Amino acid sequence: MVKLIGLVGTNSEHSTNRQLLHFMQKHFADKAEIEIVEIKDIPIFNKPAEIQVPETVQQLADKIEAADGVIISTPEYDHAVPASLMNALSWLSYGIYPFVDKPVMITGASYGTLGSSRAQMHLRQILDAPELKARIMPSSEFLLSHSLQAFDDENKLKNPEQIEQLEGLFTDFLVFVEIMKQLTHAHEMNKKAAENFSWEEV
Amino acid sequence: MKLVGIVGSNAELSYNRKLLTYIKKHFGNLFELEVLEIKDIPLFNQSDDQTNSAPIQKLSNKILQADGVIIATPEHNHTIPAALKSVLEWLSFKIHPLENKPVMIVGASYYDQGSSRAQLHLRQILDAPGVNAMVMPGNEFLLGKVKEAFDEKGELKEKRTVDFLQTTLEKFIQFINVVTVVQGAPVAEPEDLFATGTVDTTVEGVDMYADDWLEQASEIVQPAEGSEYVKLNRGLLTVDQLNYFLSSMPMELTYADNNNQFLYYNYTKEAEDMLASRTPGQVGNPLAKCHPERVYKGVEWVIQQLRSGAQDCVKVHVPTHGPDKYVVHNYQAIHDDEGNYVGINEYIWDLKPTIDWYLQQTGQKLVGDVDAATSATVNDHQDGDVDAVSGASENA
Numbered sequence: 001m002v003k004l005i006g007l008v009g010t011n012s013e014h015s016t017n018r019q020l021l022h023f024m025q026k027h028f029a030d031k032a033e034i035e036i037v038e039i040k041d042i043p044i045f046n047k048p049a050e051i052q053v054p055e056t057v058q059q060l061a062d063k064i065e066a067a068d069g070v071i072i073s074t075p076e077y078d079h080a081v082p083a084s085l086m087n088a089l090s091w092l093s094y095g096i097y098p099f100v101d102k103p104v105m106i107t108g109a110s111y112g113t114l115g116s117s118r119a120q121m122h123l124r125q126i127l128d129a130p131e132l133k134a135r136i137m138p139s140s141e142f143l144l145s146h147s148l149q150a151f152d153d154e155n156k157l158k159n160p161e162q163i164e165q166l167e168g169l170f171t172d173f174l175v176f177v178e179i180m181k182q183l184t185h186a187h188e189m190n191k192k193a194a195e196n197f198s199w200e201e202v
Numbered sequence: 203m204k205l206v207g208i209v210g211s212n213a214e215l216s217y218n219r220k221l222l223t224y225i226k227k228h229f230g231n232l233f234e235l236e237v238l239e240i241k242d243i244p245l246f247n248q249s250d251d252q253t254n255s256a257p258i259q260k261l262s263n264k265i266l267q268a269d270g271v272i273i274a275t276p277e278h279n280h281t282i283p284a285a286l287k288s289v290l291e292w293l294s295f296k297i298h299p300l301e302n303k304p305v306m307i308v309g310a311s312y313y314d315q316g317s318s319r320a321q322l323h324l325r326q327i328l329d330a331p332g333v334n335a336m337v338m339p340g341n342e343f344l345l346g347k348v349k350e351a352f353d354e355k356g357e358l359k360e361k362r363t364v365d366f367l368q369t370t371l372e373k374f375i376q377f378i379n380v381v382t383v384v385q386g387a388p389v390a391e392p393e394d395l396f397a398t399g400t401v402d403t404t405v406e407g408v409d410m411y412a413d414d415w416l417e418q419a420s421e422i423v424q425p426a427e428g429s430e431y432v433k434l435n436r437g438l439l440t441v442d443q444l445n446y447f448l449s450s451m452p453m454e455l456t457y458a459d460n461n462n463q464f465l466y467y468n469y470t471k472e473a474e475d476m477l478a479s480r481t482p483g484q485v486g487n488p489l490a491k492c493h494p495e496r497v498y499k500g501v502e503w504v505i506q507q508l509r510s511g512a513q514d515c516v517k518v519h520v521p522t523h524g525p526d527k528y529v530v531h532n533y534q535a536i537h538d539d540e541g542n543y544v545g546i547n548e549y550i551w552d553l554k555p556t557i558d559w560y561l562q563q564t565g566q567k568l569v570g571d572v573d574a575a576t577s578a579t580v581n582d583h584q585d586g587d588v589d590a591v592s593g594a595s596e597n598a
Contacts, residue, residue: 040247043245044284044288045212077246078330078333079326080326080327083284083287093279125323
């Protein structure tokens with residue numbers, strides 16, 4: 001069974017992005033094992049001189065490292081990714097490189113009509129940075145708009161069209177994960193490049 | 203012009219901090235820059251509202267009081283640092299100090315890019331509805347290869363860079379002026395000179411207009427008196443000592459709170475002997491009662507300046523005391539630890555004795571005085587007399 005990590009892109013108590021990941025976890029239980037992880041307890045990144053990440057970040061990194069792929073669900077704050085998610089990604093690329101060549105699917109939910117579209121674009125750019133270098137599933141977007149009204153009492157998406165779209169994208173993602181396994185020729189070099197990469201020395 | 207510079211990094215070592223420090227040092231002729239840090243600001247969490255915490259309130263108040271903001275951003279993972287994003291999230295959650303505020307973006311990075319991608323993201327973020335800043339278009343200032351850009355003294359080495367920085371800063375000043383025109387003069391809230399509202403410290407249940415307001419209010423709050431101790435922000439005094447201390451100030455002090463109620467003056471003289479008369483019975487009055495109606499507009503303007511932060515101190519020379527005195531009324535805004543406006547410290551003093559003492563001590567003279575040694579007329583007047591027809595002496 002494919003093992004995936006569902007990363008909740010916010011530190012907020014209430015999040016429809018968390019809800020969306022829980023829905024996916026349940027809905028796709030026969031296709032993949034999705035473990036939902038939180039970023040709530042990660043301290044603020046301040047680029048410490050000693051390159052060592054906190055224990056909670058290391059645990060998260062180990063899980064990502066061991067997984068076949070990652071689903072990140074991001075809200076949108078001020079047209080961009082929430083600081084708490086940027087913060088987690090900063091730690092997850094500081095002396096450790098769990099995202100290098102890791103297949104990533106991006107989803108997002110927002111209260112309004114846009115479904116975190118701009119945050120998702122930013123997230124793509126961020127994940128493309130030299131020290132993250134994730135393999136982001138191209139040409140696919142899942143934008144859950146009006147997310148407060150999107151779920152029923154059992155936390156299921158109400159709109160069957162949305163479910164269908166999500167099923168399609170998820171199946172594609174599983175294929176993407178498989179295809180990515182073939183792109184291994186450069187992996188060792190990519191890993192090295194990320195490890196040796198330093199903004200200080202470029 | 204007053205600007206604030208926000209260091210977009212919470213790291214110990216930051217070249218963006220260095221860049222803002224450089225701007226502060228070298229462009230004092232264009233504006234006054236206060237460099238602000240974001241190190242103490244917690245990570246944004248909408249479930250744990252810390253909008254009212256001291257570091258966020260302080261930053262917000264400084265921004266509100268500035269004519270413009272310069273943000274210096276590094277680039278982390280192709281975007282702005284999480285710490286800076288977090289600050290902007292706090293400043294767009296319950297409060298919106300950046301709304302319509304002219305902002306200029308600069309950035310420094312180790313490589314050639316000079317934080318170009320972070321700057322683009324920052325523009326988009328500042329454009330979001332909750333932030334709504336007025337970001338200066340064009341004029342990107344990207345400081346690449348920053349490790350080589352500064353010398354050991356923190357000076358930018360390349361003259362071209364300095365010249366370009368100067369040009370962009372001058373354009374930013376123009377931009378601020380244009381934005382100000384476009385937005386029109388800020389409309390200040392009217393002031394309640396009759397103090398009809400209440401604030402946390404207002405003593406209710408006493409007639410503000412009563413001559414014995416102090417005695418009546420004291421009945422209610424049972425304040426410390428005489429030899430009782432009061433713990434101050436760094437010190438311990440008895441109420442008596444505090445009174446002696448304030449009475450010895452070589453100026454007339456008055457405290458009016460943010461509800462526009464006259465609460466205190468350092469009573470040492472009777473009204474007729476004061477530079478600005480106060481009577482014991484006036485304490486407790488709303489400010490409207492302490493002024494004639496014809497000056498209400500002026501009083502309101504002064505308070506609006508202080509409350510809004512447009513000016514920290516309004517100085518007014520009151521020339522009604524004859525040529526022997528130079529009496530200045532200083533209206534200084536009082537702020538609490540969080541930077542909130544809590545009232546006016548009005549200190550009134552006669553500057554003349556201080557200036558005379560200074561001139562005597564340093565042997566200097568004012569330009570307005572005639573100095574025989576430098577005057578063109580000195581040769582015609584061997585005795586060094588003042589030349590009565592020279593313009594300069596008319597003021598002497």
